[in-house]
Amino acid sequence: MEETNTRKKKVMIRVRNLRKEYRLKDDTVVALKRINLDIEQGEICCIFGTSGSGKSTLLNQLAGLEKPTFGDIYIRGINVVRLSERDLAEFRQKHIGFVFQSYNLLPFMNAAENVAVPLMFRGESKRERMKKANAILKRVGLANRLTHYPKQMSGGQQQRVGIARAFIAHPDVVFADEPTGNLDSKTTIEVMEMIKNFARRFDQTIVLVTHDPELAKYADRIVTLVDGRIVNDTRNDIVRGETHEQAI
Amino acid sequence: MKLNDMIKICLQNLRRRKSRTLLTVLGVVVGCCAIVTMLSIGIGMQNSMERSLAEMGDLTLIQVYGGGQNAKLNDEAIRKFENVPGTDVVIGKASLNNIGFELFAGEKDRYKMQWAQVVGFSKGSMEKFGLELIEGTFPKEPFEVLAGQYAAYNLMDTQRPDGSNMIDRWSYMYSFEPNTGMGTENENPEIPDPYLNLCNQTMTMQMYSYEDYDKKFEQKIKITGIVKEDYNKDYATSEGLLFMVNDLQALQKMVFPTSNTRELTYDQIYVKTTDINQVESVENEIKKLGYSTWSMESIRKPMQEEAQQRQMMFGGLGAVSLFVAALGITNTMIMSISERTREIGVMKALGCYLGNIRATFLMEAGFIGLIGGIAGAIISYIISLVINLVSQKPDFSMIEGFGQWIQTVLSVMMPENSPVSIVPIWLAGFAILFSIVIGLGSGFYPANKAVHISALEAIKRE
Numbered sequence: 091m092e093e094t095n096t097r098k099k100k101v102m103i104r105v106r107n108l109r110k111e112y113r114l115k116d117d118t119v120v121a122l123k124r125i126n127l128d129i130e131q132g133e134i135c136c137i138f139g140t141s142g143s144g145k146s147t148l149l150n151q152l153a154g155l156e157k158p159t160f161g162d163i164y165i166r167g168i169n170v171v172r173l174s175e176r177d178l179a180e181f182r183q184k185h186i187g188f189v190f191q192s193y194n195l196l197p198f199m200n201a202a203e204n205v206a207v208p209l210m211f212r213g214e215s216k217r218e219r220m221k222k223a224n225a226i227l228k229r230v231g232l233a234n235r236l237t238h239y240p241k242q243m244s245g246g247q248q249q250r251v252g253i254a255r256a257f258i259a260h261p262d263v264v265f266a267d268e269p270t271g272n273l274d275s276k277t278t279i280e281v282m283e284m285i286k287n288f289a290r291r292f293d294q295t296i297v298l299v300t301h302d303p304e305l306a307k308y309a310d311r312i313v314t315l316v317d318g319r320i321v322n323d324t325r326n327d328i329v330r331g332e333t334h335e336q337a338i
Numbered sequence: 339m340k341l342n343d344m345i346k347i348c349l350q351n352l353r354r355r356k357s358r359t360l361l362t363v364l365g366v367v368v369g370c371c372a373i374v375t376m377l378s379i380g381i382g383m384q385n386s387m388e389r390s391l392a393e394m395g396d397l398t399l400i401q402v403y404g405g406g407q408n409a410k411l412n413d414e415a416i417r418k419f420e421n422v423p424g425t426d427v428v429i430g431k432a433s434l435n436n437i438g439f440e441l442f443a444g445e446k447d448r449y450k451m452q453w454a455q456v457v458g459f460s461k462g463s464m465e466k467f468g469l470e471l472i473e474g475t476f477p478k479e480p481f482e483v484l485a486g487q488y489a490a491y492n493l494m495d496t497q498r499p500d501g502s503n504m505i506d507r508w509s510y511m512y513s514f515e516p517n518t519g520m521g522t523e524n525e526n527p528e529i530p531d532p533y534l535n536l537c538n539q540t541m542t543m544q545m546y547s548y549e550d551y552d553k554k555f556e557q558k559i560k561i562t563g564i565v566k567e568d569y570n571k572d573y574a575t576s577e578g579l580l581f582m583v584n585d586l587q588a589l590q591k592m593v594f595p596t597s598n599t600r601e602l603t604y605d606q607i608y609v610k611t612t613d614i615n616q617v618e619s620v621e622n623e624i625k626k627l628g629y630s631t632w633s634m635e636s637i638r639k640p641m642q643e644e645a646q647q648r649q650m651m652f653g654g655l656g657a658v659s660l661f662v663a664a665l666g667i668t669n670t671m672i673m674s675i676s677e678r679t680r681e682i683g684v685m686k687a688l689g690c691y692l693g694n695i696r697a698t699f700l701m702e703a704g705f706i707g708l709i710g711g712i713a714g715a716i717i718s719y720i721i722s723l724v725i726n727l728v729s730q731k732p733d734f735s736m737i738e739g740f741g742q743w744i745q746t747v748l749s750v751m752m753p754e755n756s757p758v759s760i761v762p763i764w765l766a767g768f769a770i771l772f773s774i775v776i777g778l779g780s781g782f783y784p785a786n787k788a789v790h791i792s793a794l795e796a797i798k799r800e
Contacts, residue, residue, distance in 0.1 A: 146797065155687060155793045175692055182689035194684040194796055198350045210343050211690045255688075267797055 102263060102295040103129040103152060108161035110147055110318075121147040123318045125161070129311075131262070132293040134286065136309030140301055144318035146267065149299045153186060153265045154178050166262060183212050187256035187264040189285065191271040193248040195240040195255075202227060202236045205254045212259070226254045230284060246277035250284065257288045263295045264288075270305060282308045339694040348702040355674060359706065362663075362670040366710020366773055367717060369663035373656030374718035374769045378759040379725075380649030386756040387645055391638055395570045396468060397614050398426070400621050400633040402607040409628040411604040416460060419609050422623040424616030427466035430604035431572065432458040432583050437593050439545040441559075441579075447542065449493040449534055455486070455578030458586035466610060469571060469580070474537045474563025477582060481559045484580040487567040490532035492577055505530060536561045547593050555592050614638070660772070664780040667706050671699065671784035675791075682788055683795025692789045699785035700778055707777020711770035718769065722759040729758045 108125040111118050121144045129135045139145040150156040152163060154170040163170050166185060173181055187208070188194075195204045202223040209219035227236055230250040240248055249269065256264050266285060270278040286308055289296045298309055306312050307326070314322035352359045391397055402419070404411040411430070419428045434456050441451040459467065464476055464484070477483055488507060495503045510529045512521035538561065545555045559579075567576045574580050583604075609631075611620050617635040624631050675682070685695060 150794060150797060153687070155797065179686070179689050179691045182687070184689075186689070188687055188796070190684070190796060194680065196681055196684065198347075198354055207685075208688050211339055211685075211688060211694070213340055215340070216343070 100131050101128045102131040102133070102166065103127070103297070104164040105152070106162045106164075108148075108151060108163065109159050110144075110151060110156075111159045121318050122151070122158070125318075125320060127313065127320065127323075129295060129297065131295055132289070133311060134289055134296040134298060134309045136298045136300060136306045136312045137315060138300060138303070138306050138312050139315035143315040145299050145301075145315045147318075148315065149265055149267055149297065152297060153188070154182065179211075183208060183259065185262045187259065187261035189249070189252050189256045189264060189266040189269045191268040193240070193245070193252045193272075195248055195251055197240055200237045200239050201232060201243070201251045204240070204251055205258055207255060208259045222258055223254070226258050227251070230254050245273050246280065249273060249277075249281050253281065253284055253288065257292075257294075260292060261294065263297060266296060266298045268300055268302075269298070270302070271300075275304075278305070339691065344694060344698050344701060348698050348705060351674065351678075351698075351702055352705060358670055358673075362666050362706050363710045363713065365663035365666040366660070366707055366777070367714045369656070369660030369776075370711050370714025370769050370773050371718050371721060372659040373653060373772070374715065374761060374765055375721050375725075375759065376652035376656040377649065377765055378718065378722050378761045380645070380652045381760045381762065381765070382756075382758045383648065384642070384645045385760055387641055388638075389756060391634055391641070394637075395634055396610070397634045397638060398611045398617060400609040400611065400617060400624065400631050400635075402609060402624055403630045403632070404603075405628055405630055411607050413460075415607060415627075415629070416604075418627055419607065419624060422609070422620050424611050424620045426610045426612045427463055428460070429463040429467045429608040429610065430458075430460035430583060431606045431608070432586055432604045434586060434589065436548045437545050437589065438548060438551075439543055441541045441543050443493065443536070443539050443541045444534055448496055450496055451489075451492045451541075452494065454489060454492060455572075455574040455576075456581060456586070457572050457574040457578060458581040458583035460583045460604070464580065464582075467571060467608070468610075469575065470566040470568070472564045472566050474561070477560075477562045479560075480582075480588070481557060481585050482562045482582075483559050483585075484563045484565045485536040485561045486565060486574055486576045486578045486580070489564075489577050489579065490534060490536045493533050495533050505532060537564050538562070543589075545589065545593055555589075557589060557592065660776055663710070664776045667703050667777055667780035668784060670706070671703050671781055672787065674702075675699065675784050675788045678788075679791055679795050680798070682791045683793050683798075686791070686793035687796040696785045696789050699788050700781045703781020703784070704774055704777045707773040707775070707780075708770070710777070711773025714773065715766040715769050718766065719761055722757075722761045725759045726757040 105125050105127040108122055108127075109120070110122040111120050125148065137145045137148055147156075151158045152165075154163075154173065158171060161171070165181075168181065170178065170181065195201075196207065199207070202220055205223040205227055206214075206219040209222065210216075224236055227233065230253060232247060232250055232254070235243060235247060235251075238247075240251075243251070249272075252269075256266075264285070269285065270281050273281060282305065285296060285298075288294065296309075298305065300306060309326055311323070311325050313320055388397070402411065402415075404415075409415070413430075416428045416430050419425060439456075441454065443449045443451070469476075469484070471484070472487060474484075491505055491507045493504070507529045511524055511527045513524055514521050540558055540560045543557045543559050545557070546553060559581075561579075565575050565580060569576065572578070572580070609620060609624065611617050617633055618639070621631050621633060621635060682695060686692075
């Protein structure tokens, strides 16, 4: 472990003593119990577990969508638990990207506009952001779908737009929540390769949440959750090695 | 987020649900029309009320009566009134006392005027009193005077025989039943010109004291202008001569040189205020000085109050429908937000500021108000036009071609015509502004609701 840590650059996400409880009427459900986890920069980390294991809850905490009951989460050394709503929004704009299971494209915008949304929130000019959006859409192979609306595209195409949106602002961390949950196996491979290629190119950290062992294969590291606890944390060096060679 | 991006998003959202947006806007249009139409009728009523009052007399004029030793109508009183804030001008009116006169004009004093109403105005007050000149100018030099519109008909031609030496203008203006003696006014009477146009004539005024008929005094006067008849101002504007008051004083001294101790007192003093709203306060100040007053205010005030009450009632009726429209906007916004819960969650997850989300929704509601307001204002003008056309029943048979049609419509809309409904520009502007405010107000709660939607909505699985 020591060796691997020194080999890697720095810790991107650091989770300390994370606990999340949900209060129901007269019952308290503990979704996460004392999670401690370090995810390094450039790592593709899969959070693996069955439904109800707490993996989605963990993602929500990591991405700052929900405040934990207890504990701290540092991303790039900043404790996101303590950030105000406004600072959190700004933090998301700069450092975080999302790939959703159901794509979550805005229905009233075409592909290019959807991809440019994170830049629009930052206040970038239309001309500037559309140029970037068109460029990245070409990279995901949708050069001929720039002005198509989500309704006019297949699931795979929509998810590729989603990926372009997640990476357009060069975030440090991209959270992917069952990104292929609604896709067939062929498209799944396409989409996962794409995410991986993007991540490798800019040394970006990916947090991939899934219950699908097939998907876990794409990760450098698999953290398995059961009942809100980390029960297993393994490195998947073979996969990483392979892709590394490919990337070079 | 840039403002134009937010505007674009909110327009896109409005366009997504066209029929719903349209219906909501329609609600605002109805509310806006209701308020504007109601208020326009109120304004129309007030307008016709004020005009009918103005026909009765100058609304800004206060008539002042003297009262005993301490409240004499003299020059000192005029100075006091001039110092009352809100006073535009003070007009003193005086007449000749115990003096009879005859006036002569024309070559070799051919024309003789045996009677004329004489009135003196304090210096510089003729113009400000609102006297209108038909021709000529206001007098400036001593013994320059104005003549009333029909004063020239009092001239007698001394070279014609008795009985046909005067032009009796009344006989041209009225027709008399030979049997009953009842007179009816003629329409468009053709009155022959008087023997002499008095304008720029110099006349000789031959005066005598009622105490001594034989002793005559003479003074030349020059008529610089003819003033338009207005009984509300003075009878002299019809058949009389209008002097400056210091000239009258000089005549008085000429005839009664010994009684020079008596100071000049005015028969009447008028105080004209700068505008209608000053009348009440000026009147109160004058009363404090010990005088009694009368003005149109005593009639206007209760009428105005009643009109205002009526207007409030009308406006209130309109406001109710705009309030209903506001509920409609709120309802629409809440519906659209609950439909867009996931989108809002996604926007938040992608780092959209809460302020931007709130602004977008407020803008959406404001836009509904704006569009409704503009459409409402335009339609209100049309409604107002229709009301006026229907109520005034202009003679449509005379209309040939588009130009005349426009003219008829315009003449009906003119405030001189006392239309039933008047929509001033400010009312239309106010209606649009008010609709925007209503829109923003009704958007406030939904926008807050949108802001509080959790970013977790983006992650939720269907």
